[in-house]
Amino acid sequence: MADRSLSDIVSKLKSIDIAMLVTKTGEEGAIAARPMSNNKDVSEQDGTSYHFTTDDGRIDDDLKRSDQCGATYSDGEFYCAVQGTGKIHRNRTVQEKHWVKDLEKWFENGLDTDGLILIEVSPKRIAFWDGREQGEFTP
Template sequence: MSDRSLSQIAGKLKSIDVAMLVTKTGSEGAIAARPMSNNKDVSEEDGTSYHFATDDGRIDDDLKTSNQCGATYSSGDFYCAVQGTGRLHRDREVLEKHWVADLEAWFENGLDTEGLILIEVSPRRIDWWEGREEGQLTF
């Protein structure tokens, strides 16, 4: 077991653009996963990450039913699993705070995209592996 700070792990997660965001879905609580960019927006203070989507897919329904979610990351020999809670934001001011110009490739109307939402993932546990080292952070 190796000790790494939350800041160190968050720094690694920032450098990995795409995570697989995982939610519980349907009445039976099955698992659903989809690729989501974190837009290099990962807090080094508390590990919170932010992901944009639209509310016409399954993810917003999933998080309304159960806020339990996770994200997995991989780059080279670094792997990370984040378990936590998800929160949906629709407030324009909050969306503006986390918006980056690169997102216009996915949302052609930018912040004016119909149904635009921001998913805030707050970690409760982060497990990571890199080569022969591994560790866990809990909150």
């Protein structure tokens, strides 16, 4: 196990904007992945991340069917796999806490975008590889 703290890994995840968010999809539970920004919004306490999207795609249906999800990150020789659960937030007050101005390039109407949802990914396991170092956390 590498001599890294969860805080070290979270700091790295904050610096990597795009993650591949993975869900189970369809009746058969196949795997689906799509790129999502974490907006540098990753909890220092446990690695929870937040991702905005709209409810007109498959991801909200996937998370309604099964809350199991994950996110993968990479940057150079650093790789990280987060496995956990996803929760959909439609509450504007919750969304306001995680909104950043840069999101307006994707959501022209900002927080007033029709069908806007916030996906909270709560990790159960965080595994990382950095060159020859590797480690795992269960927050």
